[in-house]
Amino acid sequence: MLCEKCGVAPATIHLTTIVGGEKIEQHLCAACCQKQKQALTMAGMSTLLLSLLKGASGVPDETVTLRCHSCGQTFEVFQKTGMLGCPKCYEVFKEHLTPLLSRIHGKTSHTGRVPPDTFEQTTMARRLESLRRNMDRAIAEEDFELAAQLRDEIRAMQPAKEPSSDELDSIDNVAVACPDDVTCGEVSADA
Amino acid sequence: MLDDSLLQKASESVMDNDVAISSRMRLARNFADLPFPGFMDMEQAQESVRRCVSALSDTLTPYALDKLPPLKRMILVEKHLISRDLLKTPERSAAMISSDEKLSVMINEEDHLRIQSFAPAFELDLAFAKAFEADTRLQEKMNFAYDTDLGFLTACPTNTGTGMRASVMLHLPALTWSGEISKVTQAVSKLGLTIRGLYGEGTEAQGDLYQLSNQVTLGRTEEEILSDVKTAASQMVEWERRIRAALHAGDKINLEDRMLRALGVLERARKITSKEFMQKWSAVRFASCMRVIPHNISVIDDLLVSAQPASLQSQASETLSDEQRDIRRAELVQSRLKV
Numbered sequence: 001m002l003c004e005k006c007g008v009a010p011a012t013i014h015l016t017t018i019v020g021g022e023k024i025e026q027h028l029c030a031a032c033c034q035k036q037k038q039a040l041t042m043a044g045m046s047t048l049l050l051s052l053l054k055g056a057s058g059v060p061d062e063t064v065t066l067r068c069h070s071c072g073q074t075f076e077v078f079q080k081t082g083m084l085g086c087p088k089c090y091e092v093f094k095e096h097l098t099p100l101l102s103r104i105h106g107k108t109s110h111t112g113r114v115p116p117d118t119f120e121q122t123t124m125a126r127r128l129e130s131l132r133r134n135m136d137r138a139i140a141e142e143d144f145e146l147a148a149q150l151r152d153e154i155r156a157m158q159p160a161k162e163p164s165s166d167e168l169d170s171i172d173n174v175a176v177a178c179p180d181d182v183t184c185g186e187v188s189a190d191a
Numbered sequence: 192m193l194d195d196s197l198l199q200k201a202s203e204s205v206m207d208n209d210v211a212i213s214s215r216m217r218l219a220r221n222f223a224d225l226p227f228p229g230f231m232d233m234e235q236a237q238e239s240v241r242r243c244v245s246a247l248s249d250t251l252t253p254y255a256l257d258k259l260p261p262l263k264r265m266i267l268v269e270k271h272l273i274s275r276d277l278l279k280t281p282e283r284s285a286a287m288i289s290s291d292e293k294l295s296v297m298i299n300e301e302d303h304l305r306i307q308s309f310a311p312a313f314e315l316d317l318a319f320a321k322a323f324e325a326d327t328r329l330q331e332k333m334n335f336a337y338d339t340d341l342g343f344l345t346a347c348p349t350n351t352g353t354g355m356r357a358s359v360m361l362h363l364p365a366l367t368w369s370g371e372i373s374k375v376t377q378a379v380s381k382l383g384l385t386i387r388g389l390y391g392e393g394t395e396a397q398g399d400l401y402q403l404s405n406q407v408t409l410g411r412t413e414e415e416i417l418s419d420v421k422t423a424a425s426q427m428v429e430w431e432r433r434i435r436a437a438l439h440a441g442d443k444i445n446l447e448d449r450m451l452r453a454l455g456v457l458e459r460a461r462k463i464t465s466k467e468f469m470q471k472w473s474a475v476r477f478a479s480c481m482r483v484i485p486h487n488i489s490v491i492d493d494l495l496v497s498a499q500p501a502s503l504q505s506q507a508s509e510t511l512s513d514e515q516r517d518i519r520r521a522e523l524v525q526s527r528l529k530v
Contacts, residue, residue, distance in 0.1 A: 086226040087336035107410025110342030
């Protein structure tokens with residue numbers, strides 16, 4: 001096999017890189033591999049971002065007309081420069097930024113520090129999110145007693161005036177389907 | 192206030208300074224109600240500077256970059272207190288720096304604020320504590336752009352979330368000379384970290400100096416990121432030490448020959464360019480760590496800033512040509528390296 005970069009020397013190095021969960025295989029000769037490593041070593045953040053933007057697939061054509069009403073930045077210019085114009089751009093371009101953030105960071109939710117004025121609200125939101133995840137896991141594992149407990153905790157944390165969501169009500173009665181699609185059990189969590 | 196034990200640990204620290212030269216923490220923050228610096232008009236840029244100066248002038252000294260002579264600006268870059276990028280728009284930017292030069296805030300670089308703190312050797316904990324102390328103080332007075340899902344919002348999405356970049360500057364001559372550095376590069380990239388040259392983004396690794404830092408800023412807490420960088424840096428320190436010992440044990444004559452030839456040039460040359468100086472400096476620093484030469488490592492480290500172009504020029508009474516600067520560099524290095 002010849003080196004896929006220069007196409008002259010035999011490929012003696014077989015590289016596997018994982019970027020944002022995507023596996024990329026390369027077959028290179030020693031000289032081209034060295035060049036690539038040097039380039040990678042010195043690549044900066046923006047270089048990384050621009051390469052991700054360039055290689056981004058699934059970004060539909062209509063994004064070129066997306067414009068932030070607050071600062072005037074367009075998604076098209078952002079794709080070339082990697083720079084947003086103002087904090088509002090994150091809302092306007094949200095749909096297209098989310099997959100990009102996922103590719104850069106592997107995740108799309110902040111778990112770090114919060115400003116003092118939003119501390120209580122954020123702590124509550126994170127606690128609710130964690131309870132919901134645990135409840136989903138309990139349901140998946142058919143531990144309905146735990147799921148009901150978690151549901152009650154979630155309800156207790158939500159404001160009284162807010163009606164219970166369908167999602168929460170739906171676990172009062174849980175149907176479990178076997179892989180062959182035959183219902184094999186029904187459990188009432190309040191029972 | 193900072194924990195006394197952290198400060199004491201830093202002042203006493205010589206541990207790991209054979210490989211880790213310095214630690215740095217950077218936090219990116221933006222005002223919620225202003226466009227990011229690249230999209231601001233002059234009035235908004237001035238407003239951003241005014242807010243920062245008003246909030247920080249009790250502890251940090253403001254520097255209006257357009258009023259600062261070009262030489263003084265370059266010295267700030269050579270000391271890593273500001274970036275080269277900040278100098279691209281001096282009329283819109285400013286810097287605020289503490290008297291001990293351990294904390295600086297760049298205003299209107301890529302983001303409205305870039306809070307930076309510096310600590311010696313591998314004292315990343317100290318740099319972390321100082322940066323967040325400044326951040327907490329600022330957040331009492333300012334409303335930063337923040338989103339519950341995405342965290343602190345930054346001009347470039349690569350910094351969004353914590354806005355935090357923790358970095359350790361490492362001297363890796365053995366890994367570089369042996370060619371093992373490419374394995375290091377591959378290993379760190381799998382951990383959400385990156386390794387770059389001396390002056391950051393897009394610069395080459397002069398003097399076998401590298402900055403190890405986190406690449407991921409979203410979805411990990413500040414403490415997790417700090418821990419990731421510390422763990423990787425510790426492993427690289429150990430890796431470098433192992434290769435240093437192996438090189439010395441494997442081919443002592445050739446290794447010491449290379450080190451002592453470098454020392455010979457630094458001690459005897461009548462003129463030396465910045466590039467050659469960095470090459471020889473690396474070999475001499477390596478020699479000092481391996482106790483091949485008696486020179487104190489702190490003397491060698493001090494040269495890293497004082498032999499840079501702007502620092503040399505600042506010590507001269509007239510404008511130096513390139514050749515004159517190379518002569519001054521050789522003189523300075525010889526005077527400092529006298530045992």
